Amino acid sequence: MVKQAARQTQRILSSSSLDRSFKWPDVFDVPKFSVDVEYRLRQGNLLCLRDGTCLKVTKELKHDILEKLAETIYAFKAYPEKEDFEAVAKALVQTHPCLKESGSSSGWNGWKNSLKFKMGNYRTKMRQIGRVDVTVNGGKRGRYTANADPSHKGIKKPRKGEFNFLPEFPEGGDDHNLEEVRQVLVNEMMKTKPNGSLVKKEMDLTFALLRKEVVQNKPAISHMLHRWPALFTESQVCITPECLKKTYVSL
Template sequence: MNSAALRVMFDHRVEKITLPSGIPESLEELHSTVKQALNITDDISLQYMDSDFEGFFTLQSTTQIQHKSTIKVVTVAPIVLTLFPPNDSFTDGDITEQCLDTTTFTCTTIHDFSYTTGSSASTVILSPNNSPERKPWPKEFIIPHFSVETEMMGLTTPNVKSDILEKLAQSIFTYTAYPSSLQILSVAEALIKAHPCLTDRGSFSGVYAWQTSIKYKMANFRTKLRGLGIPEVMCNALKHKNPDDRKSAKNVKKPRKAEVNYLPFYPVGEDETTLEKEREELVSELKKKNNEKIKENMNKTFAHRRHEIINQCPSVQDIKQRWPALFQPSQVSW
């Protein structure tokens, strides 16, 4: 069988894929080959260039393409349901989620809410560069103001698109570091609505190119934040994962509603070592039943506890051994 070559368009890339065995007989095999060649993990759909209409159409069969044909890769966005509780107000308490198999605990995540009160003993001063407070995703995304050059020149220079994506990434990060496909779509649609001149003429929806660009921009933006030591994205770096989980995009800890994976900075002047000593003192105070001191230490060690639970994902038994006060009625009651 003669070999074949395809011109493949994906995002802003144009690649040549050589098929030593020729065009695959099944569409599934072609999908697998393209995903492997371009290192794509998402579900995809393929489109081929139709010579009659000089446009792209959905590829239904591999018989529609031949040697030196041009195909376009389109990522298929997963269906995501975002559930909002009727009330976002929470009191002191824990949300415990246990991931179980038939024999042992495999993963445990405890969301420990610790809020300050009017008592000075329960007030903890966080560092000025504390993690930004997350706002709920808006019903309609507000496009930020771009630089004067961008507003005046549109897309006439290469730097303009970079400025647009940078501003969008900064705005998205005020809501979430890990936007879903539907959230990215809403941003792209809001951008085109605010600036019709930016419409993607090469796609039916007019926003596909922006969707893809925003998706990869957020990935690069998170990489930059990891370099700055932002805990929310640091916990997903490969070197911070367990040896068995060191695989890209595996067990990514994304904050959800109620910040189940919230990772704050350590308080001013504190680090893992000093807060570990506070934890040991907390265990001793628990034996004395000094509720005020216990409450103060629990608030002070909040960041240390969050980092341990999110990054190490310990079992309930381990958490109970290291943080027995977390299971006291004063800490778990709603």
């Protein structure tokens, strides 16, 4: 059974379950938009530089811009903070001055507010396709769930400095085959001298399952020690890989 699970690991779970690989940037780079949007922005920027005229942003153009920005933001984090929205909105009007808002003291406050609403819609879309970092917060109070918790209460999201808070399972992975890999880990840790490279590899592969248990179930330490004995070894704690998978910097 153990050998079979190990072979299955090699065949199905060929990549690590780490999901987000980059921290939020110090300076947000505005992404490239579609060819049509880029053309309209380029023409608008030229006109703005020539006589200070701002572009009249149509509903369609605004939608395309916000959609691309939301997609880019989500690649870093599903639940941006206030300062993140401000950084993106500011970068947008600096990169494309024709989008500056004439009625705003900052020139980008309206874009910031629009981004906040767009991210909410984008999370809904990601929830519908099953992204676990947002489905974990599904079932909140809404039109058809009046007795559920308020949408703002008990949101499970990364603390500041965390990433890979709740990553997707590796390609081909599910609860069943990842549980088999976890059992391989448990059996390996029962040995007098566990294979360090095997333990590290299997911990990487099962990281998404581990995080799912921690975030959704909030288990006791004793329970975690029983199910994930390798997590408490010297090679997996403090400034080592297990910590670095969740945070941007070592502790």
